[in-house]
Amino acid sequence: MNENIIHITENFVRDTLGEDSTGHDWHHIERVRKNALYIAKKEQAGDTFIIEMAALLHDIPDAKLNTSKEAGERNLSDFLQELEITEEASSSIKTITDLVSFKGGNNSRILSVEAKIVQDADRLDAIGAVGIARAFAYGGKKGQQIYDPGLEIRREMTEDEYRTGKSSSINHFYEKLLKLRDLMNTDTAKEMAEERHQIMEQYLHQFFKEWNGQA
Numbered sequence: 001m002n003e004n005i006i007h008i009t010e011n012f013v014r015d016t017l018g019e020d021s022t023g024h025d026w027h028h029i030e031r032v033r034k035n036a037l038y039i040a041k042k043e044q045a046g047d048t049f050i051i052e053m054a055a056l057l058h059d060i061p062d063a064k065l066n067t068s069k070e071a072g073e074r075n076l077s078d079f080l081q082e083l084e085i086t087e088e089a090s091s092s093i094k095t096i097t098d099l100v101s102f103k104g105g106n107n108s109r110i111l112s113v114e115a116k117i118v119q120d121a122d123r124l125d126a127i128g129a130v131g132i133a134r135a136f137a138y139g140g141k142k143g144q145q146i147y148d149p150g151l152e153i154r155r156e157m158t159e160d161e162y163r164t165g166k167s168s169s170i171n172h173f174y175e176k177l178l179k180l181r182d183l184m185n186t187d188t189a190k191e192m193a194e195e196r197h198q199i200m201e202q203y204l205h206q207f208f209k210e211w212n213g214q215a
């Protein structure tokens with residue numbers, strides 16, 4: 001029963017996201033799902049059905065993929081309504097996708113264990129080798145520079161500034177990616193984030209060495 005629902009959801013997500021190249025493609029979703037299920041298993045925590053469903057659906061309401069935030073939320077609600085799941089399951093899934101699609105870093109809301117796990121899984125995919133690739137892919141698509149020494153790096157930003165401000169892909173590391181390790185909720189994700197964080201540090205070190213023309 002649950003397997004069938006997961007299958008229907010997979011197809012819906014694949015069709016909706018299609019070939020998006022801002023970093024919200026189907027492969028991102030698959031990695032987030034894998035990370036989330038891995039964390040859940042390691043931590044022996046959470047309802048795996050809710051975790052898997054929320055991981056699959058977490059980018060559906062994202063404003064970037066819809067004409068508006070409301071349109072994205074409606075798209076998700078309409079889909080969930082068609083499924084044979086309880087009202088409770090549907091509402092847990094919506095709460096998680098809502099949280100995860102809000103990109104503003106810290107939030108003081110009390111999270112369910114399922115939400116913590118999916119949030120960690122999504123954040124893990126923004127860092128490390130894959131995270132580096134995604135940052136430059138996103139920057140290229142948006143027409144932003146690889147790096148702009150004239151642009152101020154803003155470590156503290158509001159959600160609005162983050163969404164609309166001018167940035168460069170290298171700036172994005174300082175504005176967001178290097179902070180994610182310390183924002184992980186679960187011990188498993190903290191551990192997984194460590195190596196990915198180191199790789200970004202090393203990468204930036206080498207980047208600036210080459211940028212400055214040092215051998």
Ligand code: ADP
Nearest residue numbers: 022023103122126134135138139167168169172
């Ligand atoms: P996610 O899909 O992980 O929930 P986002 O929608 O914020 O996150 O971003 C999608 C991808 O694009 C992430 O890998 C993120 O790091 C990257 N990204 C977002 N904003 C920028 C930016 N201004 N410059 C470079 N990369 C960015």
Ligand code: NI
Nearest residue numbers: 028058059122
């Ligand atoms: Ni995502």
